[in-house]
Amino acid sequence: MFIRLVISDFKRIRHLIIPFIIILAALLSVMTAILLTSDKLVRKDTPSPVNVGIAMKADSDYAMTAYRFIKDMESYKSICNFVEVPSKDAGIKLLEQKEIDTFIYVPDNILSDIMNGTNTPVEIIYPENGSLQTLVLNELFTSTASFLGTSQAAIYTVLSLSRELEIPDETYAQISEDINALFFNHVLSRYNLFETKELAATGKYSIPEYYAAAILLILLFLCSILFLPFLKSYNRAVKNQLKANGINTLRICISHFTAICSILYLFYIILYCASGMISGTVNLFTITINPMGFAIGLVISAVISFIAILTSLAPVSLSGCSLLLFMVILLIAYSGGLLIPELLLPDLFKNICPYTPGNILLNLLCRCIYT
Amino acid sequence: MFVIENINKSYGKNNILSDISFNAQSGNCIGIIGINGSGKSTLLNILAGCIPPDSGRYYFDTEGTISYLPQENPLIDDLTALDNIRLWYNGSKKDIRNEKNQIIFSKLGIHTFINKKVKTLSGGMKKRLSLAIAFMREPDLILLDEPLAALDMLCKQGIIKCLNDYLAQGGTIIAATHETSILNLCDKIYLLKNGMLHMKYDASENDEKFTEADFCKML
Structure with missing residues (x-):
């Protein structure tokens, strides 16, 4: 049945x-x-790149190299679109016109100041009511500054030690050049430090x-x-x-x-x-x-x-x-x-x-x- | 002989059947009458094995089989008449076409709608088909619950004829009905009232046929 x-x-x-x-x-x-x-x-919630204005005087090849390194860093590349601005005033004007979202003013002789131990600050200007991207960018700048500060401390240590050892000026200059090159080539170029992960x-x-x-x-x-x-x-x-x-x-x-x-x-x-x-x-x-x-x-x-x-x-x-x-x-x-x-x-x-x-x-x- | 002994059934505090006992001899027709809700269908459902009794038992003194024709349509509407026969009939596909079954089909006029879906059939056709299936199973006892309800005269006559033939062949019928045409076939008629069964008519003790006036008197 x-x-x-x-x-x-x-x-x-x-x-x-x-x-x-x-x-x-x-x-x-x-x-x-x-x-x-x-x-x-x-809606694809991918952040659009932030236009970052940057005004700096290329007083040496090191300054331009540093700029290029930062520009090429993976973490910055994904969220920043660098716009070279001729002067501080022009940068602030662009910021007011909302042409750029953030403005970085690098003072003259910053590189030489770093070399001689004078910490001339880099000004980073954000607009009022900044977006989420601006906030992320600020975090990124803070972490990069801290990261550069650590590297800078290492450079000063070597240079200070060289002085105390009373090595000849020519050798000291060579050491200074080599350690700066090391800094640029092995510290700043480590763009893989920031890893991009896409989460869904x-x-x-x-x-x-x-x-x-x-x-x-x-x-x-x-x-x-x-x-x-x-x-x-x-x-x-x-x-x-x-x-x-x-x-x-x-x-x-x-x-x-x-x-x-x-x-x-x-x-x-x-x-x-x-x-x-x-x-x-x-x-x-x-x-x-x-x-x-x-x-x-x-x-x-x-x-x-x-x-x-x-x-x-x-x-x-x-x-x-x-x-x-x-x-x-x-x-x-x-x-x-x-x-x-x-x-x-x-x-x-x-x-x-x-x-x-x-x-x-x-x-x-x-x-x-x-x- | 089919024996029913001391069957009791209650739903909650409602005592539906109290100590029901009677026998049905081979070739006999037993009629059970009673007002609506008196427990006739419950008794037949118990005898068919659909619901268990609270106590008591029922059995054939020798081996026997039962077919049950409930008051509602027991067929599956989505299937054809033939598919319903195949479902409910115990034999093989070949057996369905044997001579015995063909006689049942022709007596009840099944051939005319055998390939139609049950849901397209009239009430009378469904009843005839259900009865045909019940007969095809060659039971020793058929339980009928209001077998002639809502049928036309012609249909009723055909079914009565089939039941007569079945009784003549030694079959046993227990029918819950209010139809005098069925009660006329009965050897014994019981009245089910307040859960108790009362013998009201015994053909062996009466020479006269059972009439509608007798029926009204009983109720």
């Missing part, structure tokens, strides 16, 4: 395949459109990759709502007859599970292959068709079928059950980071997110299809 029930469930559900595929195609088209325009939907809320996957997997899951979850009329179609008389034939509620659920899981898996295969083909034509993400990708589909279909069957057992009408399942799907999607990435969720959901079925399935799916 149980086998005959499973067969009859397959017979019933096969009539749903074509309407479901049409609904699925429509949903897939909408979701694909959203995915393809996702780059435009999400979607983890190691790009936004289109993340949402392609999330959409695949959400579509399958939403499809399960369409199975509710199938799950709730037995009236009391049919249930009684089944019971009289030794088929209890658990066996009915197993039979329903077998049918729904198979159809959901069929949908998954269609969606997986379609996504694989779409990803081949656009450069947003690359879904690889591989055995693991097919295997994870079975797990996903099983979990979704289980949730749908569990919800269908609620003693409410079909419409009530549909609403309940929709709410359950919404909760699973939200708490699992399918709608908003885990990092951007409120603390309560962020803490439980890794243990929710939505997040577990999403991570497994991403791992299997983006290999």
